[in-house]
Amino acid sequence: MEGKRIRRREFLKWAGVAGGTALIQGWPNLLGWVAHSQPREVRIGHIHPLSGGLALEGNEMKDAITLAVEEVNAAGGIKSLGGAKITLLHGNSEGSPEKGAAEAERLIGEGVVGLLGAYQSAVAFVTTQVAERRRTPFVITVAVADEILRRGFRYSFRVQPNAEAMARYGIEYLTTLAKTSGTEVRTITLMHENSLFGTSIGDHLQRFASAAGLRVLERISYPAATADVTTEINKIKAAKPDVAIFTGYFRDGVLIARTLAELQVDVKGVLGVANGAFSHPRFSREAGPASEYVMDSNYYYNPVNPRTRGVFRRYQERFGRPMSTHAVYAYVATKVLIDAIERAGSTNRDRIRDALAKTNLKDHILPQKEIRFDERGENVNARPVLLQVRGGQPRVILPTQYSELTAVFPIPRRR
Amino acid sequence: MRGTYLVQAVVNGILLGGVYALVALGLTLIFGVMRIVNFAHGALMMVGMYTAYWIFTLWGINPYLSLPLTMGVLFLLGAAIQRFLIDPILDAPQHNQLLLTLGVMLFLENLALFLWSPDFRTLRLPWLEGAVRAGFLLVNKPRLLAFAFALLSTLALYLFLKHTETGKTIRATAQDQVGAALVGIDVRKVNALTFGIGSACVGMAGALVTPYFYTAPQVGHVFLLIAFVVVVLGGLGSFTGALVGGLIVGVGESIGALLLPGSFKELVIYAIFVLVLLYRPTGLFGERYE
Numbered sequence: 001m002e003g004k005r006i007r008r009r010e011f012l013k014w015a016g017v018a019g020g021t022a023l024i025q026g027w028p029n030l031l032g033w034v035a036h037s038q039p040r041e042v043r044i045g046h047i048h049p050l051s052g053g054l055a056l057e058g059n060e061m062k063d064a065i066t067l068a069v070e071e072v073n074a075a076g077g078i079k080s081l082g083g084a085k086i087t088l089l090h091g092n093s094e095g096s097p098e099k100g101a102a103e104a105e106r107l108i109g110e111g112v113v114g115l116l117g118a119y120q121s122a123v124a125f126v127t128t129q130v131a132e133r134r135r136t137p138f139v140i141t142v143a144v145a146d147e148i149l150r151r152g153f154r155y156s157f158r159v160q161p162n163a164e165a166m167a168r169y170g171i172e173y174l175t176t177l178a179k180t181s182g183t184e185v186r187t188i189t190l191m192h193e194n195s196l197f198g199t200s201i202g203d204h205l206q207r208f209a210s211a212a213g214l215r216v217l218e219r220i221s222y223p224a225a226t227a228d229v230t231t232e233i234n235k236i237k238a239a240k241p242d243v244a245i246f247t248g249y250f251r252d253g254v255l256i257a258r259t260l261a262e263l264q265v266d267v268k269g270v271l272g273v274a275n276g277a278f279s280h281p282r283f284s285r286e287a288g289p290a291s292e293y294v295m296d297s298n299y300y301y302n303p304v305n306p307r308t309r310g311v312f313r314r315y316q317e318r319f320g321r322p323m324s325t326h327a328v329y330a331y332v333a334t335k336v337l338i339d340a341i342e343r344a345g346s347t348n349r350d351r352i353r354d355a356l357a358k359t360n361l362k363d364h365i366l367p368q369k370e371i372r373f374d375e376r377g378e379n380v381n382a383r384p385v386l387l388q389v390r391g392g393q394p395r396v397i398l399p400t401q402y403s404e405l406t407a408v409f410p411i412p413r414r415r
Numbered sequence: 416m417r418g419t420y421l422v423q424a425v426v427n428g429i430l431l432g433g434v435y436a437l438v439a440l441g442l443t444l445i446f447g448v449m450r451i452v453n454f455a456h457g458a459l460m461m462v463g464m465y466t467a468y469w470i471f472t473l474w475g476i477n478p479y480l481s482l483p484l485t486m487g488v489l490f491l492l493g494a495a496i497q498r499f500l501i502d503p504i505l506d507a508p509q510h511n512q513l514l515l516t517l518g519v520m521l522f523l524e525n526l527a528l529f530l531w532s533p534d535f536r537t538l539r540l541p542w543l544e545g546a547v548r549a550g551f552l553l554v555n556k557p558r559l560l561a562f563a564f565a566l567l568s569t570l571a572l573y574l575f576l577k578h579t580e581t582g583k584t585i586r587a588t589a590q591d592q593v594g595a596a597l598v599g600i601d602v603r604k605v606n607a608l609t610f611g612i613g614s615a616c617v618g619m620a621g622a623l624v625t626p627y628f629y630t631a632p633q634v635g636h637v638f639l640l641i642a643f644v645v646v647v648l649g650g651l652g653s654f655t656g657a658l659v660g661g662l663i664v665g666v667g668e669s670i671g672a673l674l675l676p677g678s679f680k681e682l683v684i685y686a687i688f689v690l691v692l693l694y695r696p697t698g699l700f701g702e703r704y705e
Contacts, residue, residue, distance in 0.1 A: 051525070053633050055533030222672075223681060227628070227637050230427045230555070231672035231680075238420050251535050251629050258627070262546050262555055286537040286629070288544065 042077075042084050042347055044069070044337060045107035046141070046330075047091035047100050047117035047127050053225065054095050056250070057119055057276070057326055061141055062090060063319045064327035065116060068334035071314075078338070080345035086338065093118055097126045104130040113347050114139065114337045119326065121145035121196045128156040137353045139337045141330040142299075144274055145200050149376045155353050157373050159333045159366075160299050161382035163197075163274070167204030170273040170297035171212050173386040173398050174243060181409045183268060185242045187215045191232060191256070192247035194221040201247045201274055217241050224252045233259045243269040246278070253277020254286045261290035268410035272296035274384070281322040284392035291389045293411040295397070300385045301328040302367040303396050303404055311365055332364055336371060367402040419551045424673040425666055426552060432665020433562035437620040438638050439645035439657040440569060441613035447652030448589040448609040450509075451501060454516040456642060457635025458523035459614045463489050463621025464630040465531060468538050471625075477540055478622045479560065485622045486615040493614025494607040501610070502603060520635070527632035538625045557626035564623055568616065569658055576654075585609055589652065644688050650701020659699060663687065 046065050049058035069088045077083040089112055091103035100123040107115060108130070114137040118124040124143030131138035132153045140148065140158040144166060149158055161169070178185040190205055192198035198221065209216055217239040220232050233256065236244050244267050246256055254277050260270060270293070272278035277287070278296035301308050311331065315323040323331075336359060341347075344355035361371040368381040386398035390405055397407040438460060445453050466485045467478040478485070496519060504511055543560075546553040576582035588595040588605045596602045620638075628634070645664050649656025664684050671683030691698065 051528060051533070053631075053636075055528065055632075056535060059533060219676075225637050227641070228427070228431050228668070230431075231424045231669045234420050234423055234427075235673060251631065254535070254537060254629060258544075262544070263553055264546070282534075286535065288539050288541070 040084055041087045042081065042341060043087045043089055043110065043112045044114045044116065044334075044341075045089040045091055045110070045112035046334075047093050047103050047107070047115065047123070048119050048141070048330075049095040049123075050090065050092040052095040053251075054119060054249070057324075058093075058095075060321075060324050060327040061119060061330035064315065064323065064330040065141075065334045067311075067315055067318060068331045068338070070318075072335075072338050078342050080342050081347070086341075091117070093120070093123045093127075095120065095123070097122050101126040101130050103127075105134075108134045108136050112136065113341065113349055113352055116141050116330065116333055116337060118143055121148060121200070124148050125196075128153060131155050135353075136349050137337070137340070137356050139333045139356070141333040142326045145196050147200070149378055153377065157336070157356050157359075157377040157379075159336055159371060159379050159382065160329050161384050162378060163200045164204050165382055166274045166297065166299070166384050167201050167208050169384045169386075170205065170245070170271070171208040171214070173297050174214075174269075174271060175212050176398060177269070177386070177407055177409050181407070183410050185214065185268065187217050187239075187241045187243075189218040189220070189236045189239050189241040189244045190216055190247075191218075191220040191222065191236065191244070193224040193249060193252060195224065197274075198224075198247045205245060205247075205273060222248075222252070224249050226252065226255075229255055229259050230263070233263050233265060237263055237265045241267060243267060243271055245271045245273055246275055247273050249276040250280055251277075253280075254283065257283075257287040257290045257294060266413060270294045270411070272298065274298055278389070279387045279394040280324055281394070282324075283394070284389060291392070293388060293390070293408055295386060295388045295407075295409075296394065297384045297386050298325060299329060299382075300325050300367060300387065300396065301365050302402055304402055305365050307363075308365040328365065332366055332371075335364065336361060367396070367399075420673060421670070423552055424669045426554065427558075428666030428669030429662055430554070430558040430562045430665070431669060432662035433565040434558075434620055434624055434661075435638070435641055435645050435665050436569065436658045436661025437565040437623070438617055438642040439649070439661055440572065440654070441616035441620075442642050443646045443649070443652055443654065443657045444572075444616070445610055445613040446646065448585060449497075449501070449505065449606055451505075451512050451516065452509075453613070454513065454639070455496070455519035455523060456613075456617055457637075457639030458520040458527075459489060459493065459635075460617045460621040460638055461527060461630075461632060461635040462492065462523060463618030464625050464628075464634060465527060466618065467622035467625045468536055468630050471538050478538065478625050479564075482564075482619060482622055486619050489618025490611040490615040494611035496614075497607045497610035498603070502606060505606070524632050524635070531632070533632060535629045535631045537629050540626050543626055555627060557623075561620075561623035561627075565620065568619060569654070572612070572616070573654055581608070641684070644684055646698075648688055648691050648698055650698030653698065653700040656698055656700035 048061050069086050073085045077085045089107050091107050093100035104127040115131050116139050118127050119142050121143045124140055128138050132155050138156045142160055144163040146162045146164050190202055192202040253275050275296045277283050278294050279298045284291040312323050340352050340355040344351040367385050372380050374380050385396045387394040388397045395404045396402050442456050463485055466488050470476050470481040543556050546555050584600050584605055592602055645660040649660030667683045667687055668680050671680035
């Protein structure tokens with residue numbers, strides 16, 4: 001009995017010593033384990049059309065996101081996560097919603113803490129839905145359709161001005177321009193591509209134009225992959241509007257500008273609203289002299305912010321081509337997402353979502369005040385600017401606090 | 416006022432239709448001889464566009480002068496595709512051949528994407544920009560040229576098939592591959608020749624549209640579907656059918672855009688298409704074939 005008790009005491013003693021030693025010796029290990037739970041990498045993903053008809057835009061956006069990620073990694077990664085580096089995973093929507101949704105599923109499966117996308121409203125529509133279901137934050141790079149954020153989603157956020165803001169400001173800029181130049185603008189024509197993107201902007205334009213007392217003489221929709229727009233432009237020529245308004249993508253925008261010049265359509269102004277071509281840096285090269293004085297109300301960067309120039313230079317050096325506007329928004333959206341991860345100090349997707357909702361980013365290169373989101377996830381200060389092609393380059397002409405040049409309006413008669 | 420725009424739309428549609436006809440011509444020729452539906456046709460057009468584009472960009476030779484070269488490149492490419500890819504499976508079921516040409520299309524498009532990036536490129540000839548004015552009509556110069564070339568080459572090809580020895584062997588092969596082989600025609604050679612000529616036609620169409628259209632890896636899609644409609648409308652394998660079908664589709668599209676609201680212009684094409692299939696399933700000029 002006696003021996004047994006001693007043995008038990010002995011056992012307890014040694015067990016205590018062993019345990020204590022283990023605790024002391026294990027301390028660094030425990031520390032290491034804690035440190036290890038600080039991830040070495042944080043994965044984020046993006047979904048854009050990297051092949052197919054919109055591959056040009058998609059790849060420009062991919063490059064911009066890559067640049068933003070590389071900048072953050074070079075500056076020491078996510079500091080609140082012990083300098084964790086960001087790994088960017090690529091998703092190719094090939095321009096189709098089904099493929100985009102599949103890619104969103106795949107990226108979430110591979111452990112991304114946030115997604116960026118999708119350039120096309122139709123694709124953003126379904127990818128945000130996947131993200132919502134899988135409780136993954138989604139920052140929209142470019143996709144203007146209002147309806148995307150009218151579904152009560154909690155995990156989706158948009159930096160870019162939506163279709164309604166584009167149209168509202170587009171008409172507002174036009175009336176401002178008419179007033180300041182003392183030119184009468186009473187009638188317009190609307191021509192837009194026929195997918196969700198063009199149609200939703202077309203609807204808003206019609207509404208805001210009527211509200212501003214402008215008469216819409218013709219409203220024409222067309223398929224973006226068309227072989228010819230001559231007849232459509234002839235219809236506009238026959239209508240003789242004061243200003244002709246166009247919404248579409250790059251290839252059709254170039255075709256439209258060339259056809260306008262060819263058919264010698266004489267209007268006081270050619271105005272794009274969210275036009276993929278009219279404020280693209282390569283527009284003049286492709287459309288030639290037909291591009292001069294063409295205006296575009298579009299999401300844009302802040303040209304008078306000195307930081308903008310740095311970003312543009314780095315993009316040009318890294319990828320060998322000028323940074324286009326959608327690339328700028330992909331860049332800023334990436335910074336917004338990373339800013340939220342930094343403030344969340346966690347890879348928990350719900351915490352990142354909450355941090356995104358509290359975003360208040362002043363340090364950005366957009367022509368607006370701080371980036372903040374409303375309860376829908378829309379950037380409350382988002383606004384387009386009015387640009388005009390001058391000497392082959394798109395220049396900001398309105399609003400005045402961001403403008404580089406004063407507008408030429410009405411445009412000189414075509415000869 | 417409305418009248419002048421209608422006339423303008425018809426003229427424009429005819430010009431557009433000429434190019435559609437030229438694209439469809441190659442397709443119908445290949446189908447007529449080998450009974451192959453060539454999905455790679457649009458991609459071959461794209462190769463033609465890039466060939467013209469690069470010859471112009473690198474050496475400054477405009478697409479009209481470089482036409483023989485472009486057509487030569489496309490002829491060789493087409494003949495090679497026939498000889499090495501299609502010939503071995505000519506006896507396979509039709510869906511296998513379909514998949515093969517689809518594969519060739521995807522291969523060519525992705526190769527172009529890889530080599531030349533997805534950028535939209537425009538070839539600009541300043542001396543050719545603008546329009547010719549004829550009364551109230553404004554006619555785009557490169558379109559007029561494209562139409563003229565399309566018409567001339569259709570005529571040339573027709574005469575070639577009708578009157579030359581080689582043309583006759585092609586027609587004989589089209590009528591009956593086995594019969595042609597029996598009378599000593601080298602059917603494989605004729606097949607390669609036909610595919611080459613068909614490719615050269617579409618390459619020419621590609622080169623001719625570069626001065627007023629854009630060039631990009633996926634540009635073939637814009638024309639491929641229309642070419643199918645034209646071919647079926649005109650009658651599979653029929654030459655006159657391709658020409659008339661092209662003009663009908665071009666004018667239909669153009670007038671549809673003028674008179675109908677919204678994007679109904681494509682609806683017009685497909686409405687004509689469905690009507691023809693309903694009431695004349697062999698197409699306008701097609702003959703019955705088994």
